[in-house]
Amino acid sequence: MHSSSRRRLLVAVALSTVVAVVGTACSTGSGSSGAKGADSGTYTIWDPYPQFAKGSAWTKLLDECGTEAGVKIKRTGFDTSDLANKTLLAAQQGNSPDVLIVDNPVVSTLAEAGVLTTTEENKLDTSKVDPNLLAAGQSGGKTYGTPIGANTLALYYNKKVLKEAGVDTASIKDWKSLTAALEKVEKAGKKGITFSAIGTEEGSFQFLPWFWGSGAKLTELDSAEAVSALSLWKNWLDKGYAPNSVINNTQTTSWQEFAGGDYAFAENGTWQLANAEKAGFDYGVLPIPGADGGNAAAPTGGEFVTLPVQEDTGRYATAQKLGTCLTSAQNIYDTDTTLSYVAPTGEVQDKQVAANAELKPWVDAVKSAKGRTSDDLGTKYPKISEQLWKAVQSALSGSKSPEEALAEAQSAVK
Template identity: 60%
Template sequence: MITSKLRVPLAVATAAVAVGALAGCSGSGDGGSTAAADTYTWWDPYPQHEEGSDWANRVQDCGTEAGVTIERTAYDTTSLTNQALLAAQEGTSPDIILLDNPAVSTLADTGMLTTMDELGLDTSDIDSNLLAAGEIDGQAYGIPIGANTLALYYNEDVLSAAGVDPASITDWASLTDALAAVTAAGHKGISFAGINTEEGSFQFLPWFWGAGADLTQLDSPEAVDALQLWTDWVNNGYAPNSVITNSQNTVWEEFLTGDFGFAENGTWQVNSAAEADFPTGVIELPAMNGGVAPAPTGGEFIIAPVQQDTGRYETTKQIIECMTTPEGFVETANTFAYYIPPTDAGQQALLEEHPELETWVSAVQAAKGRTSDNLGTDYPLISEQLWTAVQSALSGAATPEEALAAAQEAAAAETGK
């Protein structure tokens, strides 16, 4: 029996939710509660995958397996969250949504989502670090269909010319030494995205977490260490001044020029890296004192909004199960070419087909959800102050200590904590 109660304030339902990290078809927007019994409604953030595409066919196959037809509508990431909130208020929620993982807590906080326990879905095989992005107070409100994350791509030719062995990079000090060697050899060191959007926070978090910092205390000594690292790289010429306005796409365009030794970027660039005009490699992002830094997870969760007709849940469960078997996770990974399955069985099956993804599987295993630690809807408020601090320090407007002190004060005022 589904017991979730809907509580969607108008102010929340109509507000823009800017938590997409990464990043079509139009539909009526009619939700599951008004749909025909043999038609189930599905929303996702993939307008680039039109009807007839591998992805669209995969969705329909899961409907066919459950004995129903799926009516699919695609929105861009931010529009999808807003449409979902409005539909919940109007009582027209779709049966299933694929939602960017930081936004799951936003929808769950309104009471518009069922929990996986309520649907009778077992999440015990899902990697706990990935499932945590969709958990609030111990309850899972969705299942990740896969995850992407960040690592360091490198240009083999540039590193070779500088005498840098990528295997020697195990911590911040050895990475900084490598950047010094690369720039001394006449090349550019590293590019990353320090832009004043969620992408800026997304790219800074591995260094923030890799120093041992926590999002509930933005001005900790560990946080200052992380921002000082980026600031020193810019001041010493190891990273260009352009990082302050770089998006992740811009970072990749800079890397593809062949001038940079390193670029921080994501799983979604695997195919592009393989097609680059120079040989490339990838290493996991190092933590300050060694080991792998937790990088934030990207990727969508499959979630089930509350329906007035509770008889629909059994078929919804079947569709979700189709998408989340080990084979289903691998099929999703192959369809998108950059999603790592969220279970050990799925990861091992993927590596059997694509052993070259081993570094990325390891990076996902070490990754962390941005809304983990029960941050929930506080995360977007904290993140905005974090990227603001990064901007302030990289521009020279404030020291890392000053920038993060201001960020912590503002975040505490926003969250009331």
């Protein structure tokens, strides 16, 4: 399936470049490493959910899938930012886990390093997965796993603030109408919108809906469309519709600003739903609008179930059973409810909305979402993203115009 010596060379190269894009929209925590059991009846699963301890619904599911496949499960939960490097090291040592659940932007890095089997090889069924979500796990025309769930960005809004400002959310259909709403809010003595524009992957992650919503492409950072997106954010800061604090805001501190109750809007993700319920005011959710209408493509967070390359190819059949069990319709529904994720298939999305109508705008946002490494960008994405967040920082701080900042970013990528 793969040449061991070539794969280990590729892994060594990947170790020197990974990983700028993990942890933006996923669960985090701390975990400890674990080696594959010597007993052939023990299969290892690594995941980025260390917050789920033994006895949790998640670990019970892993054990149930193991029982169904006739094997014991040895599971290790890692911090998201550690998992990619641990996986590359394990592959270099010939000790990869049997099943790996990993943040979607990392899939292409692991695939290009020769760490993962393709779905053509491992027989994981992806036929029901929404194509826009599956694209995050594709590289070089091949698919390397299947998503366990997705999250993305949308606009939370404070109903009381908008009502006092005379804003009807039904009127917000594009950038012009959103900016008009912010103007009304500001004139009513309240605050407009908060988001994260920090100089890290979080800043790029939050800028991408506006970047893509303008029609811009990551292969052309200095296009007129890209300039229009960055100019939109800069204009909001200049007019006081967004605070200068966005330059240093993480998604967490941005949320804390919104939770204070004075802001009309906050760009944030599904992972804030539990906090939204605790905020103490009525809120709603809108998909982020595109420049001229429709829903903008927001970047997807969430993980993929993948099957790493094994020296002993006899392990694949059981690993495939485990992956298939974890991504069955019922198990996806249960897992995504726990993780506040939107399911990757229309069938389960419909079930989620039937159970909780408030998930409808999130399902709509996920249907329009896009993987950061889609368009076959693969391992090119981290470098592009770094230049993008640097451009955002330069423009919002006023050190460069949007045109200058993005021209410099495009030059650096080339």
